[in-house]
Amino acid sequence: xxxxxxxxxxxxxxxxxxxxxxxxxxxxxxxxxxxxxxxxxxxxxxxxxxxxxxxxxxxxxxxxxxxxxxxxxxxxxxxxxxxxxxxxxxxxxxxxxxxxxxxxxxxxxxxxxxxxxxxxxxxxxxxxxxxxxxxxxxxxxxxxxxxxxxxxxxxxxxxxxxxxxxxxxxxxxxxxxxxxxxxxxxxxxxx
Amino acid sequence: xxxxxxxxxxxxxxxxxxxxxxxxxxxxxxxxxxxxxxxxxxxxxxxxxxxxxxxxxxxxxxxxxxxxxxxxxxxxxxxxxxxxxxxxxxxxxxxxxxxxxxxxxxxxxxxxxxxxxxxxxxxxxxxxxxxxxxxxxxxxxxxxxxxxxxxxxxxxxxxxxxxxxxxxxxxxxxxxxxxxxxxxxxxxxxx
DNA sequence: CACTACATGTAACTAGTTACATGATTCG
DNA sequence: CGAATCATGTAACTAGTTACATGTAGTG
Numbered sequence: 001x002x003x004x005x006x007x008x009x010x011x012x013x014x015x016x017x018x019x020x021x022x023x024x025x026x027x028x029x030x031x032x033x034x035x036x037x038x039x040x041x042x043x044x045x046x047x048x049x050x051x052x053x054x055x056x057x058x059x060x061x062x063x064x065x066x067x068x069x070x071x072x073x074x075x076x077x078x079x080x081x082x083x084x085x086x087x088x089x090x091x092x093x094x095x096x097x098x099x100x101x102x103x104x105x106x107x108x109x110x111x112x113x114x115x116x117x118x119x120x121x122x123x124x125x126x127x128x129x130x131x132x133x134x135x136x137x138x139x140x141x142x143x144x145x146x147x148x149x150x151x152x153x154x155x156x157x158x159x160x161x162x163x164x165x166x167x168x169x170x171x172x173x174x175x176x177x178x179x180x181x182x183x184x185x186x187x188x189x190x191x
Numbered sequence: 192x193x194x195x196x197x198x199x200x201x202x203x204x205x206x207x208x209x210x211x212x213x214x215x216x217x218x219x220x221x222x223x224x225x226x227x228x229x230x231x232x233x234x235x236x237x238x239x240x241x242x243x244x245x246x247x248x249x250x251x252x253x254x255x256x257x258x259x260x261x262x263x264x265x266x267x268x269x270x271x272x273x274x275x276x277x278x279x280x281x282x283x284x285x286x287x288x289x290x291x292x293x294x295x296x297x298x299x300x301x302x303x304x305x306x307x308x309x310x311x312x313x314x315x316x317x318x319x320x321x322x323x324x325x326x327x328x329x330x331x332x333x334x335x336x337x338x339x340x341x342x343x344x345x346x347x348x349x350x351x352x353x354x355x356x357x358x359x360x361x362x363x364x365x366x367x368x369x370x371x372x373x374x375x376x377x378x379x380x381x382x
Numbered sequence: 383c384a385c386t387a388c389a390t391g392t393a394a395c396t397a398g399t400t401a402c403a404t405g406a407t408t409c410g
Numbered sequence: 411c412g413a414a415t416c417a418t419g420t421a422a423c424t425a426g427t428t429a430c431a432t433g434t435a436g437t438g
Contacts, residue, residue, distance in 0.1 A: 001425080002286040009293045019389050033289055034282030039426060064434045066389060083293050084301040086308035087286055091225030091398090095193040095278055098224055100357045102200045102274050104342075104350040110275040117277035132394060151295075158382060159295040165378055166291045169371040176367045180360040187356055191349060192397080210417050230398060232419060255406045257417060282426090 003043055004031045004052065008071055008079040011053060013147035015070040018044050028141065031132065031170070044069055052078055070184045100184070108188045115188070122181070126174035133167035136160055194234055195243070199222045199262055199270040202244060204338035205275040209235050219332065222323065235260055243269055273357070291375070299379045306372045306379070313372065317365035324358035327351055 010016065010024060021044070022037045030085050035043075047053045052075035055067040071079070096118060103111040135141050139148065139160050201207065201215060212235070213228045224346040226234075238244045239304065243266035283327070287309060294302040326332050330351050339347050 002284070002289050003425085005286075006289045009296075012293075012296065015223070017389075018391090019387095022389090031283060032292060034426095037390090038392080038428080041389095044234055052198060060388075060436055064389065079293070080297060083290055084299045084305065086305045087290070089312055090286065092222060093193070093224055093398090095196075095281065097280070097357060097361070098193050098197045098200060099274055100360075101223060101354060102203075104346075104353050105200075105203065106271060106274045114275065114277045116437065121280055155295075158378075161378060162295050162375075163292060165371075165375055166288060169291075169368065169375075170288070172367050172371055173364055176363050177360065180356075180363055184353075184356055184360075187352060194397085208417075209419095210415095213417090225398095227399065228418090230401080231419080232417095251416075252407055255417065339423090 003033065003035050003039065004047055005079060005082050006035070007040075007043065007047065008052065008093075009056050010143070011069055011071045012076070012079065014066075015068050017066040017068050019066065021069075024143075028132070028143070031167075035058045047075070051075070084143065087143050103188070105164050111188050112185055119178045119181045119185075122174040122178040126171040126178065129171035129174065133164045133171065136164040136167065193224065194226050194230065195238055196270060196273050197226070198231075198234065198238065199243065199266050201334070202231050202260055202262045203267070203270065206247075206259050208257040208259050212260075215334075219323070219334070222320065222358075238266070270277065286343075294375075294379070302379050303376055306376050309360070310372045313365040313369040316360040317369065319371045320358045320362035320365065324355045324362065327355040327358065 006025075006029065007021065010021065010029060016024070018041050022040050025033070025035045025040065032158065037143065044053065044055075048055050048069070050073060053069045054072050055069050057065045057067050060066050099114060103114075132141075136144060137160055139145060144163065148159065151159060197216075197220065201212065201220060207215070209232050213231050216224070216226045216231065235244065235246075239246050239260070242263060244260040245263050246260050248256045248258050251257050279374065280368065290305060294305075323332075327335060328351055330336060335351065335354065339350065342350060
């Protein structure tokens with residue numbers, strides 16, 4: 001149930017409506033945790049029932065309202081508890097590895113093609129992560145700026161560096177994978 | 192539905208019973224794709240209904256039988272088709288990254304501890320993958336040996352190297368992640 | 383007035399998890 | 411004869427996917 005904790009982490013920076021969160025998880029947060037609209041709305045209501053967040057109905061025009069959710073005391077405690085606990089890594093389940101393990105069953109050309117796709121995906125992911133890392137380092141994302149308004153200014157640089165480091169890690173892993181795949185292409189080309 | 196393709200890939204090397212597959216996916220194959228017993232049995236029956244595999248009942252004692260599944264012609268075609276197609280990467284969903292992104296919300300000591308756990312997990316995963324890589328290079332796993340009996344001996348080295356390379360990649364990614372986490376520990380320790 | 387963005391939902395489905403259930407065979 | 415291993419299942423659940431559904435408000 002990490003979606004709940006991802007939502008808590010975002011809402012801690014800035015109270016948001018379901019709609020805001022949907023957009024956020026379709027863009028920036030989507031690099032880390034993907035969640036479709038149909039999952040976010042019910043989850044928010046479950047979290048409200050559980051007392052982790054509180055919904056506040058704001059009028060938007062005469063007939064339309066948006067419900068803005070804020071993390072409650074209980075939600076903060078839960079988030080804190082979860083963040084401070086080491087969790088078991090999920091079971092491995094990467095379809096690409098299943099594919100790669102069976103490259104000997106298809107032609108070298110076909111395998112090269114699959115690897116080529118993989119490489120461009122990974123390079124793209126790395127570039128995106130690096131761009132986001134730089135934006136964070138420059139404190140140039142709206143969520144980070146809002147988050148920092150409630151933090152001691154002396155900590156701002158440190159917080160930005162910590163967040164940026166996460167995307168640095170994502171980028172490095174993607175580059176490592178791309179480099180590995182290029183070696184795989186060379187292996188396939190041999191003899 | 193990659194479980195189906197993972198099962199096809201294993202059964203192509205050697206026909207097996209559900210029980211054999213359960214044990215296999217609890218050990219070696221578990222590094223790549225995890226699947227519990229309660230998922231494997233129903234999946235096998237669905238695959239049989241779909242004509243991808245064929246079940247053969249072998250007597251084991253007077254009252255007990257085991258059903259040994261073999262990949263059918265149709266199953267081979269499906270596997271071949273799937274292996275030769277580049278697939279979109281699944282949506283990112285790593286709870287650890289959610290945790291790391293919010294390290295600024297817990298104390299440096301707590302974050303250090305979570306990272307320390309992460310590092311030893313990754314080092315262990317890397318060591319396991321490297322060990323398996325070496326076993327494959329030495330053609331020292333029973334499944335690989337069985338698989339090779341149906342391949343041209345001239346290709347044996349190449350096939351072993353290809354499979355080993357997958358585990359080399361897993362190991363490198365794990366080492367990259369561990370190295371990244373150590374940098375994170377240094378970042379947390381600053382100022 | 384049409385189009386886009388805002389805002390919130392539901393229904394039906396697949397995949398995966400946790401736990402329970404049952405009996406046969408082999409080995410020490 | 412008791413324990414481990416062989417062998418196969420089911421039930422109830424959570425998480426996530428895909429598709430559909432509905433109406434409001436702002437902008438050109």
